[in-house]
């Protein structure tokens with residue numbers, strides 16, 4: 001049966017748009033080559049940036065005849081790689097492919113290598129490599145001038161030679177592979193860059209939160225513990241799936257927990273660290289830290305949700321909190337979580353005005369305040385974590 005290569009290529013192109021993972025796409029392409037052109041086996045050597053070498057990544061074909069994936073690793077000094085990395089060798093290609101039959105032909109031509117001993121040595125070494133891979137056709141995949149991969153094909157099942165249109169077909173597929181790889185590399189770089197920026201942002205935020213803790217001696221380590229408790233609660237809630245919280249919420253909660261007391265920068269240390277009882281005026285000043293924190297973060301547009309957590313983490317479920325006296329579900333959820341985590345840590349650590357509660361005592365107190373100070377569901381979440389020994 002004659003194959004309509006143009007249609008096959010169009011199908012491959014359509015698949016490429018749908019498949020974003022290059023390995024999946026390459027697997028599809030190799031399967032197509034094996035099935036449609038009926039070659040015994042097809043494999044691909046792919047460039048791996050981290051190891052700076054080419055590795056047989058994916059193979060297709062009958063068991064026993066295919067090249068074992070992962071076993072073959074070639075660096076840039078390897079004959080096949082050297083050959084395809086040098087454009088002076090391109091005249092030896094047939095329709096963009098290096099054929100074992102062509103190698104055999106030029107090696108038996110006495111005059112071909114006169115004055116070109118280096119090339120002769122290279123070609124002999126390539127012949128040896130291709131034979132060891134049981135490969136009769138190598139098709140390079142380039143993006144711009146960079147060699148990204150080499151398709152390696154075994155013989156046709158019917159042992160006939162490859163036709164022109166088949167070689168063109170392989171060449172077009174190799175280009176598809178190169179494009180897919182290039183896109184994947186770009187995507188990977190972008191992901192790494194995003195991850196690096198995210199890490200940098202979190203580390204900067206942590207440094208800032210440590211600076212806040214340092215200002216308020218009694219709360220040393222407070223921010224990190226609140227963050228740990230908040231995140232544990234959030235993960236529990238996500239697993240409990242009673243609320244629709246996503247990864248973005250978890251990220252926002254992480255940052256909001258780290259920054260929940262950032263507004264204390266604007267409260268004098270003499271008040272923050274005062275040992276005796278606070279006057280009404282001093283209490284008012286401390287309470288302002290929520291609003292000051294929100295004002296500090298306000299210019300950063302991406303922190304909208306975070307700001308809600310910072311601003312409202314001292315609201316109470318019954319509406320008697322500050323700064324706005326929000327009640328029940330009107331309190332942003334992110335703030336309600338921080339409120340429980342913050343209070344639990346405050347109770348279990350020494351404060352200027354009292355010693356620490358035991359964890360047991362703190363849990364009793366928090367459960368007593370379910371529905372008044374705290375969102376009752378979140379108290380149940382904290383209690384569940386406590387029972388599991390995760391606090």
Ligand SMILES: [Fe+2]
Nearest residue numbers: 260261313314
């Ligand atoms: Fe606070």
